[in-house]
Amino acid sequence: MTAQGDASCLVAKLGHYIKLTARDEALLHRLEEQGRDYRRRACVRREGGRIEDLFVVRTGWFYSASTMADGRRQVHHIYVPGDLIGTHEIVCSVSTSGVYAASDGSLCPFEKAGLREIFAESPRLTALLYSIAGLEQIVLDDRLRALGRMTAEGRIAQLLLQLLARLRINDRDTGNRFRLPLTQELLGDATGLTGIHVNRVMQQLKKKGLIVQKDGVIELKDEDALCEIADFDNRYYDIDTSWFPHQAMAV
Amino acid sequence: MTAQGDASCLVAKLGHYIKLTARDEALLHRLEEQGRDYRRRACVRREGGRIEDLFVVRTGWFYSASTMADGRRQVHHIYVPGDLIGTHEIVCSVSTSGVYAASDGSLCPFEKAGLREIFAESPRLTALLYSIAGLEQIVLDDRLRALGRMTAEGRIAQLLLQLLARLRINDRDTGNRFRLPLTQELLGDATGLTGIHVNRVMQQLKKKGLIVQKDGVIELKDEDALCEIADFDNRYYDIDTSWFPHQAMAV
DNA sequence: CGGTTTTTTGAAAGGGCTCAAGATCCGTGG
């Protein structure tokens, strides 16, 4: 939906931040050569399994989660089209979390070594990837703050605002509404709440007129009010490229 | 304490993971040219301020935290000697969190641009820095899981185990005890609990014989039991360097 | 259309918080 047909989501996403050279695009396209389709609820990578590949999300939503001994689950990250899955996990050979499809969709797997080429050949692209990993961490920081110090309403509001902000990065035309293919149970696993309580809180938000949900599409009617509730500031969801190495540096 | 005298903490830390070339060391030493001392409770960088520098921790403990509108605080990361502060925040020009000294200590500031040189000149070092950022994210993922799905006892146990694991990275001789220069209030801000409740939980852990605290030094008497409580697995706290670019690739 | 998944609703229990106040520790100045 956000990406049109064959165009590379990855190129589209990275192209938002810096002007890509033909060579950069070639490097990136190499990562997306093959696609793999998944059905909703399918397991992409098992928790604790070896990490062979990273993925670029082409279509659909995915998420990473870990399960505790007692069966409780924590969703670590929700991935939307254009996102890179597993970038931070290349550091270890065994995955700390599993990856699953939240909706039907397709991924483009590529080997860890794919990054090596980029590191070796394009310092500028390297800086960008490094920054994107940093951005992901900022998202995580926000969520940590939510789970640590915010009430259920704030956590849900934040999650919705984050998702919207991230969808807008990949598709500037995203308004205030988007398809939300996530179970309330899953939202709970992401926010540290019970699916049941997520339900009650969302009803509450609807009653206040802050959100509307219909046919799987959610609309944030009053973004400002939600930001207030979630103590949310999306100015961080952009990247400072001023310090990046310049184009022609490589080779 | 962990680093002896003039030796570079940074070189010591990175040297754990890969064999550094003379050139790599030179690049790194350039980052640590100047030092700056801080007293306990001092503010290193204000929340919302411009991000000019990153830091290498030479001595002492530091932490990053953000404050919400109502005054509640969340500690995002605790830094020990050898750590890099702010690596993930280079992505934006304004900081999302403030940095403070948890004990007396000293930092070596360096400009964002310092990374550019590394990216341009040493793909291998680049891969390592990228991996360390990833490792930090794994630490965060664990904490997210703790705040989302674990009881107070588990959160505290996890924090202690994490700290120990990270101290061991920089100093392999660290046994089961370390100086813990953190207020219970601060531990609370890190785990999403009240200082008061942290107090009660730690007493509980002491009563169970899992930890002992004396003169600011904490000892984990039964690491296995703590791991059980915190669902902790430190096998992730190491780095897979197998995919790194090889030494001589640069220039 | 039947089974499974997801959403709703209600009532009761619990973990952690708040508020308040006393005890300790510690750095600083005289």
Add this chain to the structure above:
DNA sequence: CCACGGATCTTGAGCCCTTTCAAAAAACCG
């Protein structure tokens, strides 16, 4: 070296948000 004031640690009691458990309604899928 001692005294003082602020920071930190303790302890107690009542309250509140969220969870649990159970079960019904609704939506979805093949």
